[in-house]
Amino acid sequence: MKPIRLPQPDSPTAVGVPEIFEGGAHSVVRRAVVIGNGFAGSENQSLGLVRALGLYDQHVLYRVTRPRGGINEWLHWLPVWLHKILYYVMTKLSICSRITRANKLSPFPSENGGSAGLASILEADVKHIVNLARDAYEKDGPLLVVASGRDTISVASSIKRLASEKVFVIQIQHPRSRLNRFDLVITPRHDYYVLTPEGQKQVPNFMLRWITPQEPPDEHVVLTTGALHQIDFSTLRSAASAWHDELAPLPKPLLVVNVGGPARYCRYGADLAKQLSDFLLSVLATCGSVRISFSEKTPLKVSSVIVKEFAQNPKVYIWDGEEPNPYMGHLAWADAFVVTADSVSMVSEACTTGKPVYVMGAERCTWKLSEFHKSLKERGVVRPFTGSEDISESWSYPPLNDTAEAARRVVEALAQRDLTLRP
Structure with missing residues (x-):
């Protein structure tokens, strides 16, 4: 089974680029x-x-x-120049002893x-x-x-x-x-x-x-x-080669699950993690293998629910956060994705592959993030993850090429x- 289904796009600088001017x-x-x-x-x-x-x-x-730590975390709504001035004044006056200087x-x-x-x-x-x-x-x-x-x-x-x-x-x-x-x-x-x-x-x-x-x-x-990113044909091809020995032998289809964290316009907690776990259990029989990754934004209350459910399951691998990060290898070798709805970047990157992308929790999103998921669904790029899917049945769409x-x-x-x- 081929690890990459993404067609190689034309170089953006190859079409319609004028000759070097005489200047x-x-x-x-x-x-x-x-x-x-x-x-x-x-x-x-x-x-x-x-x-x-x-x-x-x-x-x-x-x-x-920006300055980090302590009260600075409450001042990120300010313009950065004003934040720095306020931080300097508070530091000089010793108003807040817990303020820590910005990291190197x-x-x-x-x-x-x-x-x-x-x-x-x-x-x-x-x-x-x-x-x-x-x-x-x-x-x-x-x-x-x-x-x-x-x-x-x-x-x-x-x-x-x-x-x-x-x-x-x-x-x-x-x-x-x-x-x-x-x-x-x-x-x-x-x-x-x-x-x-x-x-x-x-x-x-x-x-x-x-x-x-x-x-x-x-x-x-x-x-x-969606969001711009660094994923393209050449990076996926390189990732496919780099992760071949670890991911190519896995039983197919390979389902990759990318879990983010609650966002301003997409709030959730352990309840969504429990629902995601239940849905994954329902589709597990149609998967050859499952690999789950958490992002830096994933709270413990979310990850712990999923880890507790699947830590001992031989079909499921959960990345422990230690390097090397398999994210790129997963994009190259996965047959399908489940992505939580909070991250426009993770969803956009998965949709660049042209492979099936199931979104978890889009109904919890509001405001412009809800509009983003609505537009992808209307274009047939993503489908909601319901737990009734047969992961072995593939489907495709014109990959996002933003x-x-x-x-x-x-x-x-x-x-x-x-x-x-x-x-």
Whole structure:
């Protein structure tokens, strides 16, 4: 049985890419800066886009950091600059003895078990990045800046304002307002849920003007179905080879279960874990083997229910959290997936394979996350996990290809500025 059913997509830079213009280095983008926020779900989107554009080996990762620990966990709703000022004042005045200084920066592990692939991560400093764009412009041409997440918005927009002719700035995830601060905005369609009739019914009138987004999408907004990520044909092929000895011999069909954790718009606890366990027991007879993985966000009250039920079952393997992380191997070798509904990233990555994806707990999701699952279901990309499935009966769909499609739109937007990617 073939481990991968995903067709190899065309390179986003291979179709419709203009020849290198006569302007020389000034018209060719050869380098990229990624601005992250320390969250794997956000940073993987930027890194995935940079990879799809062929600049992964020419990027530097900077990170916007916040103070951590103690009362800082209650201050994350503040703009990052205000949070830092408040933290500094409280520290100087010794108001809160439990405040701990931010941890030393280190590569943040990604949901797919990898890391940024860099030896170190630098603090995102607007002046430094602007100087980097200016100083190397004559030799290396314009700088591609890719940022994702709320905390990166002010940094990315400031870089664009200060070095507009020497940078091309892409903001991933909706930046709330004034989209013209960026050259391109890439965001899921469900971020515009508030502008739909259904969304407006759920928001009190006095709050409508404060809810993102405030502007409908225009020509420089790229709408995706799900999250961008680093999963593509080449990474799956490499994972299939790396995990061949461990996963290829397993009895088929192989069902992979990815469990996340409660989220803002998808809350659950031990009750969902118990329901998931019951459903897995119901389909176990149609599975050759089952492998279960928990994410860093999975609370103990969820994982303990599942571990207690399946720890002694010879058909079921539960990853213990120790390296190496089998996430990529699972994507490559699984015949079907069950994914909890809380993580847009995990669902999007599974749907990139074209293999059956069953979602657990989508009925518990609200607001724009509910809209995301509704759109996938209507397209036939996912099905709800009910416990009555025959896992040996496969089905397929056109795989989600958001990252490659977004990369194509970036190439088109660059061409409008007479820019092209390095050959």
